Amino acid sequence: MGLLSEVLLLPLAPVRGSMWVLDQVVAEAERQYYDPSAVQAQLARLEEQLEAGDIDEETFDRLEDELLDRLEASRTRQAGA
Structure with a gap:
């Protein structure tokens, strides 16, 4: 058959x-999106942008929250795998 x-x-x-x-x-794409080192690098760049005055505090907080959510989701995915 x-x-x-x-x-x-x-x-x-x-x-x-x-x-x-x-x-x-x-x-x-999901592996790259949730890669902890990539998210941490984006957090560092975001802080540099804030210190340079490229973004305001409100934008920084919003973007930082999104990146921290991704980092937490990454850790959850790794714990589940």
Whole structure:
């Protein structure tokens, strides 16, 4: 039955291949998005922008909260894995 199903599903091979590639791209994007070292580097750049006067305190607080949420989500994901 395995060979028969493979022959019948052969026309769908490009779709299955595309889905696999899409899954790989999403997994890599999530890995980079939640990478703790990348988030910490962004936090450092954000603090530099605040000290240089490029952003105000309110913007800094908002962006810092978002980055800290990502860092916490990263730690949660690593603990669950």
